Amino acid sequence: MIIKHLSEHKTFWFLTALGWTIFVAFTCLINSNDLPSIEIEVIGIDKIIHFLFHFIFTLLWSIYYFSKEKKVTQKRLTTIVIISLLFGIIIEWLQASFTLTRQADVLDIIFNSGGAILAGLIVYLTLKKYPIANT
Template structure:
């Protein structure tokens, strides 16, 4: 029960952090001059987002098959990433949505799903 609450709290906190960091003024973020760093950041955001939500759901819905939960989490990440890009375009004046960010988000989510699958096979989890 405690682990279930921790996973849900972590997933909600991470989601809130993504929203905050993606919608604040770009000038308030640290300037790093590594090419395409923002794409890597998007991928990491959604990698962790997908991991946290998968385990939050796994502890809450123990009878639902893992593949179904992974599918739900991937779609959730995709929709959330698209929504953030739309919010950047239409709700902020200092940020712009970017379709390549959606691709980076999806890549992070897919890598999380592959990681979960590999770990489940390695440790023979159901």
């Protein structure tokens, strides 16, 4: 039922996915000295954030394409995951090349990939379990 209602709001989902994409790019490229400091020191919080950025990125773009096309094919879902992976790699390259307070990190790319792949898998399994939502 919820999945069918997603298709009624394609403009909302497009703007949400686009907004999230811009937010991720901005957050990853802004001068790190301008970011608020987190009082709680959590080991690996940076990696968790990278994972969540790309997990949400993949979910939002999948929801948008579902709302637009009334389905998300395996090919479309694979494309969304690959775009998320490439987006993460480009962000890391931009950090290394054009920022003074950020640096590229292979572990960030690994966690970006994990978030994108897990979200893609969840979308795939959800649509496989509820095939009526993907027709």
